Amino acid sequence: MADKGGNLNANETARRFFARPLTDAEVNDSRPADVAYNKGLNQSQSTYQRYLAVNNPDSFLTRMGMMASAHLNVRAFSDLLKQAGKLFSLQALGSLLSSVNPPAQAAGSHNDQDYGIVQWGWSNQEEDLIKNAATYAPLENQRIIESATYGGQPAVDAIASKYNVCWGYDASGGIDNEATMGKLLSDKDIQRDATGDVVADKGLCSPTTLGVNSNDADAYDPTTGKNDLIFRYRLERNLEKILDQEDSIQNANPNPAQAH
Numbered sequence: 001m002a003d004k005g006g007n008l009n010a011n012e013t014a015r016r017f018f019a020r021p022l023t024d025a026e027v028n029d030s031r032p033a034d035v036a037y038n039k040g041l042n043q044s045q046s047t048y049q050r051y052l053a054v055n056n057p058d059s060f061l062t063r064m065g066m067m068a069s070a071h072l073n074v075r076a077f078s079d080l081l082k083q084a085g086k087l088f089s090l091q092a093l094g095s096l097l098s099s100v101n102p103p104a105q106a107a108g109s110h111n112d113q114d115y116g117i118v119q120w121g122w123s124n125q126e127e128d129l130i131k132n133a134a135t136y137a138p139l140e141n142q143r144i145i146e147s148a149t150y151g152g153q154p155a156v157d158a159i160a161s162k163y164n165v166c167w168g169y170d171a172s173g174g175i176d177n178e179a180t181m182g183k184l185l186s187d188k189d190i191q192r193d194a195t196g197d198v199v200a201d202k203g204l205c206s207p208t209t210l211g212v213n214s215n216d217a218d219a220y221d222p223t224t225g226k227n228d229l230i231f232r233y234r235l236e237r238n239l240e241k242i243l244d245q246e247d248s249i250q251n252a253n254p255n256p257a258q259a260h
Contacts, residue, residue: 004115012181014120017241018167018234020210021190024197026123116196118181126212130235135224138239144223145232151218159219159233165189166205167237210234 022030122130129136135144148155161171166189170176184190189204201208201215208215212231219227 004117007115007117011117011120012168015167015181018238019120019122020166020234021198021205021207022119022121022123023200023207024195026121026207027119029124030121118185118190118192118198123207123211126231129212136232136235138235141232141235144221145229145236148221148229148232150229155229156233156236159230163204163210163230163233166210 134140145155150158157171160169160173164171164173165176165179166184168176168179170179181190184205185192188202190206191199191202193199198207200206203209206215210230212226212228214227214230216227216230219229221228221232
């Protein structure tokens with residue numbers, strides 16, 4: 001249940017940072033990239049950090065301990081951590097990795113892997129455009145979205161008024177406590193098929209509607225010839241949220257004692 005709670009919290013955070021619902025196909029497409037990223041990050045570490053460091057949450061020893069801790073008392077668990085370096089050679093540890101890193105599961109419904117929770121994120125296509133297309137670079141994207149029109153109105157304000165509910169905000173950008181995931185589903189702003197998969201092109205907050213080439217004709221962008229203004233709006237607001245968060249961290253009181 002803790003894992004389910006973590007899944008819920010992670011997806012709500014992604015939603016608040018202007019991600020969009022992902023279809024099963026998009027979720028499955030993203031999993032290999034996630035695994036490859038984590039594998040590359042792990043391989044960039046020293047052998048000790050990868051296998052024996054107890055301060056590395058992804059080391060073999062730590063993950064083995066996390067599994068064992070559910071079955072051992074505190075003293076036995078502590079002894080395990082202290083003695084593990086003596087018990088196993090690096091070669092032996094390497095031979096056991098398959099027990100900690102099982103083969104990737106076959107592609108399937110997110111209901112099988114994500115507790116049936118709607119997954120929010122950025123598709124591989126979107127991430128590729130963000131990384132490689134100059135038109136979506138932060139300054140260029142800001143210039144285009146702030147000068148664009150949507151339905152004859154300034155695009156930023158018009159898109160916010162219509163679509164901010166998808167991300168849990170009101171038209172002015174304030175938190176809308178009533179714009180929950182449950183309400184989006186009950187209002188059919190996000191729709192699912194009989195298997196639980198998000199329907200790509202139905203609902204106000206559907207993957208297609210919020211995506212790179214929206215089915216909302218008012219989102220037309222003459223600079224690219226695509227209906228990408230909602231995608232541009234998401235990029236702009238996502239960057240704004242990230243900068244706001246970094247600013248709040250930097251401005252936090254570094255000395256808690258002074259707060260009293």
